[in-house]
């Protein structure tokens with residue numbers, strides 16, 4: 001079947017197998033930030049935006065994205081990098097495998113809620129598993145980033 | 159110190175955080191053959207007939223292999239240094255399959271769809287054999303897991319395949335029975351830890367291809383490039399010169415990737431077909447056919463006097479290595495050698511063990527490596543003893559714990575050359591508010607708040623065995639390249655080793671690029687395990703950099719026409735103190751590449767006769783719902799003595815990560831088999847690792863000690879951090895309920911049932 005997808009701002013028209021998953025579709029298009037950590041929609045590593053809303057790309061058929069916009073970390077690099085460096089300053093990325101998915105979901109959170117509490121952060125990101133960091137460092141990084149944003153730091157992206 | 163002790167960012171931080179293609183499946187070429195395995199549905203069976211004709215006919219299938227096609231010499235998948243302690247009990251494919259999930263056939267084809275179709279078309283007739291599923295039944299059972307003549311143990315580890323023994327042994331000091339019978343109070347209990355999974359986020363995976371010389375190139379997500387090369391050489395029967403193993407970034411290991419779980423299959427395919435191939439384990443395979451923690455039942459008998467002096471400890475461990483012996487003979491040792499020495503007051507101790515084969519998936523290496531199981535047992539027994547003695551468990555420990563300068567008879571007679579365990583415990587108790595909160599507070603609304611505490615230790619390498627190496631060279635612009643074969647699996651060793659190098663060479667950390675691990679280019683290193691990278695490879699880096707510094711000065715002396723002793727070197731330039739003439743590092747670098755036979759490149763190896771233990775204490779505060787049995791972790795406080803902290807950020811995050819893994823093991827992560835030996839917890843749906851909502855607050859501090867034999871005073875950090883949560887949480891649950899749960903995980907259901915029965 002044929003689908004039309006706007007992937008990271010670029011329109012793609014492609015013949016696909018009907019059972020192709022969105023995760024495999026975007027990886028086939030070199031969006032390698034999107035990782036697979038499970039087969040049961042439990043890890044959050046494969047988080048992408050479908051029409052700006054975070055979804056698990058392992059649980060969605062590529063066909064469902066027909067006529068929609070899909071964004072991966074590759075398309076949000078500027079925004080992601082600004083935040084990511086706060087995670088780096090905590091050393092909270094260890095193996096890094098979980099980070100793209102977590103960052104996508106964190107960006108979605110920041111867009112929805114400019115001043116989330118620790119509890120809201122934990123709840124929003126609860127589906128993003130990380131086996132290395134114990135989550136505390138990620139939380140410290142998120143807090144530091146939000147503080148920086150609150151101080152109007154948005155303008156001085158390095 | 160300028161670099162060591164600084165919270166510098168990880169060298170790969172930006173690439174990892176912006177999702178760059180740096181992992182195996184991002185880098186593998188797109189036209190690889192896809193390799194998958196047909197796995198046994200039976201726990202113990204022999205392949206009577208196997209027909210692959212129909213499978214081979216499927217469009218796109220390149221090859222189907224069975225036991226008939228593979229070499230006959232046995233090997234082990236364990237990544238361990240010579241002399242390999244794990245028995246040679248594996249074949250690439252064996253006619254005798256020994257657990258549900260044991261590979262029966264390898265299928266390679268051009269895409270997943272055709273491989274999946276072919277897998278369904280293989281017809282296998284099994285002769286089903288009686289199996290051993292309970293490890294209590296294994297020793298001297300008439301059913302043998304490894305009846306084959308070709309089984310062999312390379313080391314004297316007390317193995318005997320005719321008795322289902324992968325290893326057995328005993329060590330002691332003093333007459334433990336006599337002392338125990340003379341004690342006023344004893345505790346004798348058995349503690350059970352199941353075969354929990356590392357659950358790194360990136361599953362097992364490897365890609366293979368042949369290079370221009372026809373050599374087998376293997377890019378694998380592994381902690382042990384050199385061991386994988388040996389294992390493949392053994393398995394395929396080809397010389398090591400024909401194999402190159404290297405690693406990209408690794409999506410977590412925790413010991414899982416200290417076993418060559420998946421490498422042999424694509425290696426065999428590529429070696430036979432000449433075509434590139436890759437294997438990626440599903441999460442289900444990673445849960446059910448991999449290398450988890452050894453299930454252990456640790457029996458502890460501990461004796462003390464009324465005044466709280468702990469006098470003797472007797473530990474017996476029964477360990478379940480599963481169908482194959484990877485890491486079986488070695489993990490078990492830590493259950494005694496890294497638990498008993500926590501107590502310096504003992505007059506006698508004994509440690510004995512059996513490691514048995516069963517028809518379950520083979521165990522392997524998991525952070526803590528046996529110490530975790532032993533410490534859960536010993537620390538819980540000590541908490542139970544405190545209860546019997548009616549003593550505060552913190553007081554009891556302060557009275558008996560090992561102290562700096564003490565000899566540790568149960569730790570190979572080594573001396574605790576650096577030990578701040580007393581500080582760790584006292585500070586942890588303060589952080590959690592022990593005085594006010596011990597043992598519990600009834601909130602009056604069906605909830606009880608309570609605290610629990612435990613200590614832990616580990617090693618900093620395998621003494622007298624592990625080898626770490628480093629090559630450092632000066633580039634002609636005054637920057638450096640450091641080559642290592644330790645694997646950064648997310649732990650940040652590339653960064654902390656560069657920090658050590660920068661400290662020696664007085665340069666910015668950014669001036670040292672790090673490369674590895676690659677068997678073609680990195681100097682030999684046993685690999686990243688046994689908590690050895692900081693201590694052993696770190697020392698090799700330090701030695702290499704010190705030597706390079708000398709060489710730089712020699713060449714500078716030549717250039718500045720003086721003796722090296724007359725030079726001042728500040729990392730950027732060498733200065734002749736007599737006449738003020740200078741040569742910059744770049745000038746020295748350029749000079750080294752012209753008319754010079756004394757290369758500014760140094761390789762140093764290091765191996766340590768001792769393995770100084772890091773120590774730690776951890777305390778949990780929980781809230782327990784007496785109706786549902788639900789346990790909520792409110793707070794976890796820990797203080798770690800890892801000697802000098804090389805990078806406080808990375809050490810902290812490792813500690814936090816290890817503690818949360820430990821919380822998972824204590825409360826959530828369960829391993830359940832059905833009656834025919836099939837593992838039920840085969841996905842992240844069934845196998846619950848902690849999310850951010852399951853861990854409360856984790857607070858970590860470091861206690862200062864300085865290890866005289868370590869690089870810049872450092873010891874290890876990677877493994878110890880998983881050891882305290884289980885005993886501390888079980889202690890807190892006991893303080894809340896009066897019930898001791900001696901099998902992990904402690905589920906809400908068990909607590910609720912226990913409360914009802916009380």
Ligand code: FES
Pocket residue numbers: 035036037038039040041042043044045046047056057058059
């Ligand atoms: S891959 Fe795990 S949730 Fe999508």
Ligand code: FES
Pocket residue numbers: 092093094095096097098099129130131132133359409410648
């Ligand atoms: S950093 Fe490894 S899983 Fe999160």
